[in-house]
Amino acid sequence: MSTHVNIITITELQDIEAVAMKYAVQNLGCNIRPHKALSEKEGLLKVPLQAIVPRQVTKRDRETKVFVYHLDNVGHLLYEKIDNKFEFISGTTASAIEREITQRFANLTESIEKEILKEGKANWGKLSWIQTFLRPLYSIVIDLVTSPNPISVDSLDENEHWGYARLLINEGYAQLDRDRPKQLIPTNKLTMAYERHYQTNRLTHNFAEVIVGAVFASRYMEIKKELHIRNPTAYVDTTKVYYIDALRYGENIPIHEDNLLYEYLKIGERTLRPEITKRRFRTLLYELESVNLLEKKGDYVTGKTKFFNNLMEYRDDILEGSVEAPKVVGI
């Protein structure tokens, strides 16, 4: 086929919002929309950005409900007007907008997260990633209740375990000895809990699981944000994505594990490595089933009816700022 150069002249929209929209679709995301520009100072225009985020929940590949969230002011673009043209000056980056949206969703689901942490309190300590990544916490608990000697803070410092000990102090399970400087001792709360536990179980390691579970439930954010231990958050996020979707839908529905995996990756800003991630995710689901937080039937996941019913009071929180729409698939 012979080719020739075609010259096409088109008339484009010239307003600042159209210029910002072009920038957004090219660099930020198709779900990002410019709002009406505001005058900043001489010649400068600020375009606030809104995110239109659809969340889709499918019940066993049949009925689908779509909820569209409108999140205002997730970022902005700044332009300077020069000779009737708009020059880009600066703007919120794509990653910063993504973080902002993730945070907004985290805020909507904060109450659910707390309830999930509370529900799993007795069992978190039994889960493998918690046992692996919070291992020092188990050791400190066992040492506190079994060793006749206090634990030296210096030795905790040396092993970089002071952060774990601090969790126990904050939770009222350990304290610094008033008489001996820099020595960690158990509190009455811990000692009494151990005595009660030992009378019925006769096992020490089980006791550590109980205490670690309780610490994990109430000090979750410290573990995640201050100790920067992220792996165990996988359990909470997996449980959360199921119940959030089920609550959005309004029923304790079976949801395909692939759909949950997709949400799980989003909620935790996790990297997509399909095969490895899928295998690990399936293991997570089985573990969560073993501690009665979720149920797995084939490729589908359902929630625990009683727990789901308790969470229903938070449905309005989750749906805040959203509109339920008929199913229309978008970008």
Next chain:
Amino acid sequence: MGGDSKKLPVGKTRSLPFKWNEFFVSSKTECLLACFAMSARYWGSYFPQLGLPDDLEVWKEFADRSFIEYRGTYVAEMLRKIPRRVKDAVTISPKETPDSEDVNSKSIEFSELVIKVNTPKDLNSLVPFFQTRPPIPQILTFNQLLMTHNINGPNHAVILHSIDFEKEKLFVIDPTKYQLQEPDVYDFRLFEKAWRDVHNLQIITYPKGMATLVSGPTVGIAKQLDLEQFWGK
């Protein structure tokens, strides 16, 4: 524009010569990716020298890639996530590699295919893209929920198949309607509202050198092209 018939061209535009069995790529959720994949299939058939993969599966795989970001797909990221098999077949020139933070990237070159984002003033401005030889596929994005249910929703992307100015209908190729195998029909009035909501976004792809686009607020299209030539009159 729908109600202002005096400004409308008369008749129907040329149709995009779209071979459904060869070019159609479906996607349940990633409509922009699917539209880009269809455009690439289209150009690949006209210009084998572009070196775009013939294998439909490659493009299906590309269009099935889910973007896990809440922000939705965007052009720069779309190019970054092109599958290796496609990347091997085409070269992204280092100079032209898109950068999401690059504020000056007005157009992005993908091997010999250029991707350009425009905001045409109205439906009339879409006509010239049917008049090139071959016509240039136009991806239109619009607020589909606003069009169908008057709800402010996310963007949806389709490829424009043809426009009938007499009947005030748009014919589009919708990647989510994989069983349809024929253009979906939109009413001007409803579409324009939904399109305007996203500032008339249009994304075009064309082989570098085939076309030169000039954007100007006042230059008339008719000056450049003989409009009657392609309207079957």
